[in-house]
Amino acid sequence: QQQVKQxxxxxxxxxxxxxxxxxxxxxxAFDYFPWYxxxxxxxxxxxxxxxxxxSEKKEGRFTISFNKSAKQFSLHIMxxxxxxxxxxxCAASTWAGNNRKLIWGLxxxxxxxx
Amino acid sequence: DxxxxxxxxxxxxxxxxxxxxxxxxxxxxxxxxWYQQALGQGPQFIFxxxxxxxxxxxxxxxxxxxxxxxxxxxxxxxxxxxLGDSALYLCASSAGTGDTGELFFGEGSRLTVx
Numbered sequence: 483q484q485q486v487k488q489x490x491x492x493x494x495x496x497x498x499x500x501x502x503x504x505x506x507x508x509x510x511a512f513d514y515f516p517w518y519x520x521x522x523x524x525x526x527x528x529x530x531x532x533x534x535x536x537s538e539k540k541e542g543r544f545t546i547s548f549n550k551s552a553k554q555f556s557l558h559i560m561x562x563x564x565x566x567x568x569x570x571x572c573a574a575s576t577w578a579g580n581n582r583k584l585i586w587g588l589x590x591x592x593x594x595x596x
Numbered sequence: 597d598x599x600x601x602x603x604x605x606x607x608x609x610x611x612x613x614x615x616x617x618x619x620x621x622x623x624x625x626x627x628x629x630w631y632q633q634a635l636g637q638g639p640q641f642i643f644x645x646x647x648x649x650x651x652x653x654x655x656x657x658x659x660x661x662x663x664x665x666x667x668x669x670x671x672x673x674x675x676x677x678x679l680g681d682s683a684l685y686l687c688a689s690s691a692g693t694g695d696t697g698e699l700f701f702g703e704g705s706r707l708t709v710x
Contacts, residue, residue: 516698525600525686525701526639571638581652584699586638 485509486574488587495594501559503590505572508553512574512585517546517557520569520589529570530557562594598623600702602687608708609677617672617705621689627651628670629699630662631686639686645670646692674707682709 487506495501505515516531532539532546532555539546545558559566572587601620609615621628627646631639641654645664664670668689674681684706688699 523703525688525703526699527701528698531698578652581644583652584641589638 485585486572486587488572488590490590491588492591493593495559495562495592497562497564497594497596499562499594501557501562501566501592501594503557503570503572503592504554505556505574505587506552506554507574507585509574509576509585510553511576514575515546515548515555516573516575516584517544518571518573520571522568526571559592562592564594564596567592567594600687600689600700602685602702602705604705605703606706606708608710610710611677611679613677613709614673614675615677615707617674617685617687617707618669619672619687619689619702620669621687622700625689625691625700626668627690627692628664628668629688629690630670630672631688632656632681633684633686633704635683642672677709679709682707 489504517529518526519529520526530541530544530546532548534550537548543560548555569589569591571589573584575582575584600622603618629644630642633639642656642660643650644652648664659675661673684704686704687702690699
């Protein structure tokens with residue numbers, strides 16, 4: 483059972499455009515929502531993260547929008563650049579006993595055309 | 597400040613063999629998690645080590661085992677290799693099992709099973 487649903491699976495955007503990736507979750511116990519960026523042949527790297535007590539977080543060209551009532555969150559990449567071409571994973575974290583558990587989305591492959 | 601380092605970067609094995617992968621966590625981190633990432637898929641959680649003990653385990657068979665050393669480095673062992681074990685194996689480190697989800701990944705070990 484996929485607890486974090488991510489869409490679209492792939493996305494093509496023109497340089498300078500806005501890339502939008504959406505994620506939805508069911509478990510209201512999730513309390514931390516990170517986004518990871520992965521380039522081919524590399525490990526994922528934390529891009530930006532948000533907690534459910536805020537509705538938006540912005541870091542440079544990257545913004546997370548969070549809708550707690552709808553149990554949805556999204557990543558917006560403004561002024562998309564060819565260097566942003568990568569796979570993006572959303573995730574959600576909660577407690578599992580005494581440990582934190584991280585649930586991953588299936589990923590979105592983003593291609594930014596020059 | 598060294599990040600997460602993994603070795604070897606690439607290796608080829610045949611079915612039935614055994615493999616050991618190694619990971620050194622980021623400086624200051626004491627928790628190591630291992631993930632399997634098949635081509636075009638998201639990372640799948642294998643297990644997590646903290647204080648030299650396995651703290652969490654994903655849905656992987658007992659053929660997958662691990663170890664953490666007093667210096668926090670870790671090994672992943674896979675016995676009786678199957679073709680389906682071919683994947684990128686990622687090590688991620690964090691500060692304690694209660695960390696919210698900010699994982700620092702290495703670049704992975706690419707295992708090919710023939």
